[in-house]
Amino acid sequence: MPGWSDERLLDAAQRNEPGAFDAFVERYGRRLLAFGVRMCGHREDAEDVFQETLLKAYQGLANLRDPGAVRTWLFRVAANQCLMKRRAENKGAGRPLSLDSLKPPGWEDGRLPEIADWSDLPEEGAARAELRQGLEQALFELPADHKVVVILRDVEGLTTEETARALGVRVPTVKMRLHRARLALRERLGRFHASQAPAARPEAEA
Amino acid sequence: MSGPGPGPGGDRREGKAFAALSREERVALCREVMESLSDLVEGTAPPDLCERVERLLEDCQPYRAYRDTLGATIRLLGECGEAGLPGPREETFRRCVERARRELARGREEGP
Numbered sequence: 424m425p426g427w428s429d430e431r432l433l434d435a436a437q438r439n440e441p442g443a444f445d446a447f448v449e450r451y452g453r454r455l456l457a458f459g460v461r462m463c464g465h466r467e468d469a470e471d472v473f474q475e476t477l478l479k480a481y482q483g484l485a486n487l488r489d490p491g492a493v494r495t496w497l498f499r500v501a502a503n504q505c506l507m508k509r510r511a512e513n514k515g516a517g518r519p520l521s522l523d524s525l526k527p528p529g530w531e532d533g534r535l536p537e538i539a540d541w542s543d544l545p546e547e548g549a550a551r552a553e554l555r556q557g558l559e560q561a562l563f564e565l566p567a568d569h570k571v572v573v574i575l576r577d578v579e580g581l582t583t584e585e586t587a588r589a590l591g592v593r594v595p596t597v598k599m600r601l602h603r604a605r606l607a608l609r610e611r612l613g614r615f616h617a618s619q620a621p622a623a624r625p626e627a628e629a
Numbered sequence: 630m631s632g633p634g635p636g637p638g639g640d641r642r643e644g645k646a647f648a649a650l651s652r653e654e655r656v657a658l659c660r661e662v663m664e665s666l667s668d669l670v671e672g673t674a675p676p677d678l679c680e681r682v683e684r685l686l687e688d689c690q691p692y693r694a695y696r697d698t699l700g701a702t703i704r705l706l707g708e709c710g711e712a713g714l715p716g717p718r719e720e721t722f723r724r725c726v727e728r729a730r731r732e733l734a735r736g737r738e739e740g741p
Contacts, residue, residue: 477729535691542697577706
């Protein structure tokens with residue numbers, strides 16, 4: 424079954440063929456669990472969300488008609504579970520991100536100081552893994568409605584349109600939240616980078 | 630994206646084309662760039678905006694640094710996805726799947 428197309432896999436799962444559900448879980452499960460971990464931040468919550476997602480997915484597969492939409496639909500189920508859990512815990516979407524708060528000082532009047540350029544990332548290895556870890560932490564601290572967009576779009580690689588469908592929001596809303604989330608993450612990563620390299624010149628905009 | 634500095638060439642940080650703009654034009658361009666930077670990095674911005682920004686900000690250090698570090702951030706986000714599960718590992722995945730499988734089996738036994 425590993426080589427099966429989504430269409431074939433969906434058909435097998437809908438017919439309850441032996442092993443179809445396992446194959447389905449093998450294909451998508453790890454990404455769904457990782458999504459839950461990033462959204463929830465706590466392993467126990469993520470496990471609950473993942474479990475619920477698998478159960479809902481299994482029950483909902485019978486009604487899914489478009490094999491090309493399987494991945495988007497699964498993330499929709501997972502995102503709903505995460506957001507429902509947040510609502511149940513009364514956490515809400517979190518503080519909204521305003522573009523003004525993300526602009527470097529001086530941007531508004533066209534007088535921006537020199538900005539540290541750390542885009543030349545370290546080669547794959549411990550330093551790069553540490554950067555990713557810093558980014559994961561920054562991701563966790565984003566407001567939930569921005570975090571879910573940037574995870575689906577940039578971490579999981581859905582298109583903007585798929586992300587909008589998965590979340591039941593409009594494309595411009597996805598684009599706006601994605602942009603703000605990226606700017607916030609860039610800022611945090613810049614600070615992280617500066618803290619990891621004390622000899623380097625500090626980020627001018629910080 | 631910095632204002633004109635001393636001397637006819639303007640500040641060393643900025644491009645000459647940018648320095649030649651009026652303050653109002655610089656402010657408007659900075660605002661437009663700030664709102665469109667994701668599209669500029671991904672190459673999905675309207676062609677006329679790309680062309681204008683490249684022409685005016687080609688030599689602008691703050692713009693290039695900001696754009697390139699945003700691009701690096703997006704690249705790292707993609708790598709996070711490829712790197713797999715943050716925190717919990719394979720045994721967590723297997724345990725969750727087992728739990729789900731048991732739940733499903735129980736549901737089937739109990740019927741609708």
